[in-house]
Amino acid sequence: MRRSPADRSGRAAGGTPPRPRAGQPEQLGFAGMPERLFVCTPSKLGAYADCPRRYRYSYVDRPAPPKGPPWAHNSLGASVHTALKNWYAIPVDRRHPQALAALLKGTWVRDGYRDDEQERAAFRRALSWLEGYVDTLDPADEPVGVERTVAAKTAVLALNGRADRIDSRPGPDGPELVIVDYKTGRAGLDADDARGSQALALYAYAAERVFRRPCRRVELHHLPTGTVAAHEHTPESLARQVDRAEQTARDIMAAERSVADGAGPDAAFPTLPGTHCGWCDFRRICPDGARAPGQEPWAAVERTLAATPRD
Numbered sequence: 001m002r003r004s005p006a007d008r009s010g011r012a013a014g015g016t017p018p019r020p021r022a023g024q025p026e027q028l029g030f031a032g033m034p035e036r037l038f039v040c041t042p043s044k045l046g047a048y049a050d051c052p053r054r055y056r057y058s059y060v061d062r063p064a065p066p067k068g069p070p071w072a073h074n075s076l077g078a079s080v081h082t083a084l085k086n087w088y089a090i091p092v093d094r095r096h097p098q099a100l101a102a103l104l105k106g107t108w109v110r111d112g113y114r115d116d117e118q119e120r121a122a123f124r125r126a127l128s129w130l131e132g133y134v135d136t137l138d139p140a141d142e143p144v145g146v147e148r149t150v151a152a153k154t155a156v157l158a159l160n161g162r163a164d165r166i167d168s169r170p171g172p173d174g175p176e177l178v179i180v181d182y183k184t185g186r187a188g189l190d191a192d193d194a195r196g197s198q199a200l201a202l203y204a205y206a207a208e209r210v211f212r213r214p215c216r217r218v219e220l221h222h223l224p225t226g227t228v229a230a231h232e233h234t235p236e237s238l239a240r241q242v243d244r245a246e247q248t249a250r251d252i253m254a255a256e257r258s259v260a261d262g263a264g265p266d267a268a269f270p271t272l273p274g275t276h277c278g279w280c281d282f283r284r285i286c287p288d289g290a291r292a293p294g295q296e297p298w299a300a301v302e303r304t305l306a307a308t309p310r311d
């Protein structure tokens with residue numbers, strides 16, 4: 001999922017608004033001016049939560065520091081996501097599995113693979129995932145949104161993001177929205193992953209306001225295994241995720257202010273090293289990341305090909 005502007009309803013359709021402050025006026029600053037909202041996507045917030053230094057390298061330092069080489073797993077994920085997006089863009093009577101090879105070929109990103117052999121194996125596997133996946137779909141179903149940008153404001157955030165897919169499905173009191181996120185990585189996913197995903201919760205929060213319809217269910221569709229991990233949010237659980245996102249935004253704004261007030265940027269945005277450093281775009285320039293063993297750009301794809309059902 002990749003991820004724009006405004007709480008258009010101010011109140012959740014069909015029920016209690018997930019957070020009490022959403023409909024309240026923005027807080028006022030010193031000169032009676034509204035405080036600046038923190039403009040963000042879920043991935044921007046996630047970058048800071050994972051490692052403040054990585055956030056600084058990605059979003060603060062300008063010119064931006066050089067990144068490492070492209071990752072094959074990002075190429076594979078982008079190719080599959082775009083193929084599915086384009087599948088919904090073709091007429092219903094052409095939405096059949098035989099259309100997928102041309103769609104995938106047209107969107108295929110070649111960067112990061114070990115060699116042509118691995119790239120061809122990844123293409124074949126991705127095509128078989130897609131064929132299996134669309135077989136589970138009703139071609140006549142038209143999602144409410146495909147790679148759709150949704151946005152909402154809170155007292156702290158101007159949140160935007162792009163959901164892979166937003167479905168409309170029948171609920172007890174009428175149609176409800178469902179956030180669908182495609183996954184192409186190695187690991188199987190479970191309901192805890194869907195429940196814990198801040199990004200999915202924020203998309204649900206924003207979609208509910210953009211479309212003025214309840215949006216509580218979030219789903220991770222793992223294409224390699226054809227499994228779906230789902231979670232039904234409540235207004236309270238969405239509010240908790242928004243609170244967490246706001247706290248992260250406050251931390252980021254405080255770090256930025258401290259740099260503006262003269263603090264060293266290294267202290268304001270500390271490193272948070274861990275196994276994730278091996279997959280970090282900035283490992284080569286980061287004083288702590290350089291100590292972590294690096295991963296080859298194709299390593300994750302190699303593992304995915306080894307661990308998931310074959311074509």
Ligand code: SF4
Pocket residue numbers: 051052053054057271272273274276277280281282283286287288289290
């Ligand atoms: S290498 Fe590790 S510590 Fe350094 S920026 Fe990346 S994630 Fe943070």
